[in-house]
Amino acid sequence: MRWLRRLASTRLTLVGMVLLAIGAGLSYDNPEHMPVWVLATPMALLALNLSAAIVVYPAIYRNPGLLVFHLGLLGICVLAAIGRLTHYEAHVEMSKGQIFATEAANDVRHGPLHMGDLDSVRFVQGPWTVDYTSRLTRGPTRSHVLVPDEQEGWQEIIVGDDTPMILEGFRFYTTFNKGFAAVLTWIPDEGEAVTGTIHMPSFPLFDYKQSNSWQPPGGQEIKFWLRLQTAYDIDGSWTLDGKTSSAKLVVNTGEERHELDPGQAVPMEGGQLRFDELTTWMGYRIFYDPTLFGLFISSMLSVLGLCLHYWRKFAHKPLATEVLYGRDNVSAPGVTHKTDADAPVQANQRNTVHL
Amino acid sequence: MSVTDFPELPWMWAGLAAYMGATVMAFRGVITMENIGALSAPSRINQQVVLACIVIGIVLLTISLGVRWDRLGHGPFVNLFELLISQLWSLGLIYALVYWRVPALRASAVVVMPLIWILGTWVLFIEPADSRFPPTYSNNWLWAHVGFGKVFLTFCLVAAGLAGIILLRSLPLARDWFRGMSTELLDQMAWRFMILVLVFDSLMLIAGAVWAQDAWGRYWAWDALETSSFMTWLSIGAAIHVRMTYKLDPRIGALTILAIFGLAFVTYFGAPFYSQAAHKGVI
Numbered sequence: 001m002r003w004l005r006r007l008a009s010t011r012l013t014l015v016g017m018v019l020l021a022i023g024a025g026l027s028y029d030n031p032e033h034m035p036v037w038v039l040a041t042p043m044a045l046l047a048l049n050l051s052a053a054i055v056v057y058p059a060i061y062r063n064p065g066l067l068v069f070h071l072g073l074l075g076i077c078v079l080a081a082i083g084r085l086t087h088y089e090a091h092v093e094m095s096k097g098q099i100f101a102t103e104a105a106n107d108v109r110h111g112p113l114h115m116g117d118l119d120s121v122r123f124v125q126g127p128w129t130v131d132y133t134s135r136l137t138r139g140p141t142r143s144h145v146l147v148p149d150e151q152e153g154w155q156e157i158i159v160g161d162d163t164p165m166i167l168e169g170f171r172f173y174t175t176f177n178k179g180f181a182a183v184l185t186w187i188p189d190e191g192e193a194v195t196g197t198i199h200m201p202s203f204p205l206f207d208y209k210q211s212n213s214w215q216p217p218g219g220q221e222i223k224f225w226l227r228l229q230t231a232y233d234i235d236g237s238w239t240l241d242g243k244t245s246s247a248k249l250v251v252n253t254g255e256e257r258h259e260l261d262p263g264q265a266v267p268m269e270g271g272q273l274r275f276d277e278l279t280t281w282m283g284y285r286i287f288y289d290p291t292l293f294g295l296f297i298s299s300m301l302s303v304l305g306l307c308l309h310y311w312r313k314f315a316h317k318p319l320a321t322e323v324l325y326g327r328d329n330v331s332a333p334g335v336t337h338k339t340d341a342d343a344p345v346q347a348n349q350r351n352t353v354h355l
Numbered sequence: 356m357s358v359t360d361f362p363e364l365p366w367m368w369a370g371l372a373a374y375m376g377a378t379v380m381a382f383r384g385v386i387t388m389e390n391i392g393a394l395s396a397p398s399r400i401n402q403q404v405v406l407a408c409i410v411i412g413i414v415l416l417t418i419s420l421g422v423r424w425d426r427l428g429h430g431p432f433v434n435l436f437e438l439l440i441s442q443l444w445s446l447g448l449i450y451a452l453v454y455w456r457v458p459a460l461r462a463s464a465v466v467v468m469p470l471i472w473i474l475g476t477w478v479l480f481i482e483p484a485d486s487r488f489p490p491t492y493s494n495n496w497l498w499a500h501v502g503f504g505k506v507f508l509t510f511c512l513v514a515a516g517l518a519g520i521i522l523l524r525s526l527p528l529a530r531d532w533f534r535g536m537s538t539e540l541l542d543q544m545a546w547r548f549m550i551l552v553l554v555f556d557s558l559m560l561i562a563g564a565v566w567a568q569d570a571w572g573r574y575w576a577w578d579a580l581e582t583s584s585f586m587t588w589l590s591i592g593a594a595i596h597v598r599m600t601y602k603l604d605p606r607i608g609a610l611t612i613l614a615i616f617g618l619a620f621v622t623y624f625g626a627p628f629y630s631q632a633a634h635k636g637v638i
């Protein structure tokens with residue numbers, strides 16, 4: 001059991017803490033590009049050291065407060081590791097009326113043991129508004145979303161900013177990345193019409209380049225540009241709202257340029273392209289980590305354990321005021337205690353410090 | 356920077372003037388100690404004047420904060436000016452409570468008040484620019500995070516004050532200021548405050564992580580503030596362990612406490628220098 005005692009050494013704790021501080025310093029501002037071992041190694045070392053200490057030191061296992069505190073710390077290490085192994089993060093752009101599907105998610109990153117069921121997440125994007133004040137300072141975002149209710153119907157909720165939508169454990173956060181889209185229908189000379197949306201770049205961030213392009217199957221590239229009318233006001237307060245915005249769609253096929261109002265179509269080689277309507281899209285950040293609640297409970301228990309430990313340790317050992325000034329001094333020859341009101345407070349033995 | 360544009364300024368200046376009164380009186384108290392045999396202490400009247408000056412300062416700073424809050428429609432949570440003035444207010448308030456309830460540490464005012472003056476001087480030199488309230492700040496966890504943080508920093512300041520006494524008394528200039536006080540017990544008291552610091556720092560980090568999860572979709576991302584505050588938390592834990600594992604000379608212990616206070620200070624007020632905004636998500 002000598003090795004267990006060695007592993008439990010509080011000197012090793014200090015080494016682990018220094019390594020963890022170095023790992024934290026290296027991760028600063030750049031955790032995505034830092035190898036995971038810079039944090040994982042010191043945390044694993046501390047977790048082992050702590051597990052051994054819990055078994056070895058009666059000072060920990062006989063003392064409920066200290067035990068709960070250190071177990072809480074161990075819990076945080078273990079849960080953080082599980083969280084990294086099972087997490088899922090992605091982005092998704094949802095246009096108004098679109099039903100969420102897993103395939104729409106992009107920039108996907110997930111841990112090797114991720115087991116969340118994103119396929120069972122269902123919601124329909126509705127309209128949204130974002131308030132702005134002068135110099136394009138973004139205010140509250142309100143995104144209307146339809147989510148399944150208990151009776152297999154739909155219910156509308158409003159999410160935005162620090163109010164995420166939580167479905168099947170996945171958290172959907174609105175982002176500054178949102179904008180306008182054109183709903184287009186391609187009506188071929190033969191065959192069935194197809195409708196789709198073209199998302200323009202984020203608005204108002206890229207208000208100067210509201211353009212995108214599309215290449216129909218077998219055809220030549222078509223360039224689109226939206227000429228928007230919104231409430232945009234660089235100096236005042238305004239609300240970005242798809243409902244009160246309008247646009248003309250400029251369609252450029254290389255040889256020809258057309259300006260379309262909603263409902264208008266332009267003839268092209270092999271069919272017609274119709275600009276059905278102006279719509280909007282909202283960019284969400286998706287985050288999944290099944291350990292969040294556990295982490296919260298573990299860290300709160302840890303703090304409670306710490307309080308309990310020190311409460312029991314110090315409650316019966318007040319640092320008396322006179323002690324601060326040295327009991328020896330108080331009883332030293334020549335010291336007389338005044339009892340009148342002018343006596344300095346420290347010399348007055350009524351004051352007892354409970355810390 | 357004109358008073359008509361920023362009506363909160365005169366109240367702030369008046370508040371600082373009151374803090375200056377407390378500082379001068381605190382020094383007067385230790386220089387003109389009353390002696391009772393081997394014991395010496397600032398006179399009771401001196402202590403009452405110090406406390407009264409701090410309380411007047413708090414009232415005036417409360418008005419200053421209130422005027423600004425009313426003018427901008429949101430609390431002092433966003434830019435450096437707001438951070439400084441609200442810390443001047445809360446450090447004063449919580450320190451006044453400790454000063455009132457724990458007479459034994461009243462002499463620490465000669466270290467605590469000059470430390471508060473780092474903020475007091477700084478706030479005079481920066482533009483009280485209006486700030487805009489980010490939408491992610493309308494979250495109740497913000498209050499918990501800010502509240503625990505204020506208690507954490509003040510307890511750290513109190514520990515630094517006691518640590519400062521331990522170091523100051525070895526200087527010839529201040530040898531007589533703290534006559535009769537026991538270094539060993541000052542050290543114990545300072546470390547008891549460091550334990551409270553660990554508790555409130557932990558609570559601040561927990562509330563901050565919950566808020567960050569709601570606001571920015573991640574509970575921890577190693578931004579400037581998060582990295583620096585984690586280092587502070589870890590250094591408190593490490594310091595408590597070092598003290599438990601090795602017998603620390605009180606002067607080394609005092610230097611450690613001051614270093615931790617320095618780290619906490621940099622976390623609070625240094626982050627704006629190496630990060631665009633206190634919290635990344637603000638942008």
Ligand code: HEM
Pocket residue numbers: 008009010013046047049050051053057059060066070073313588589591592593595596599
């Ligand atoms: C990770 C490995 C760790 C180990 C092996 C460990 C071990 C120990 C041990 C053996 C004690 C004994 C107390 C006694 O003898 O009275 C102790 C106390 C303590 N530990 Fe840890 N610890 C670890 C991590 C931490 C961390 C990360 C923190 C805080 C940030 C921490 C804070 C404390 C505190 C506050 C005490 C109480 C000290 C006192 O009563 O004054 N520990 N620890």
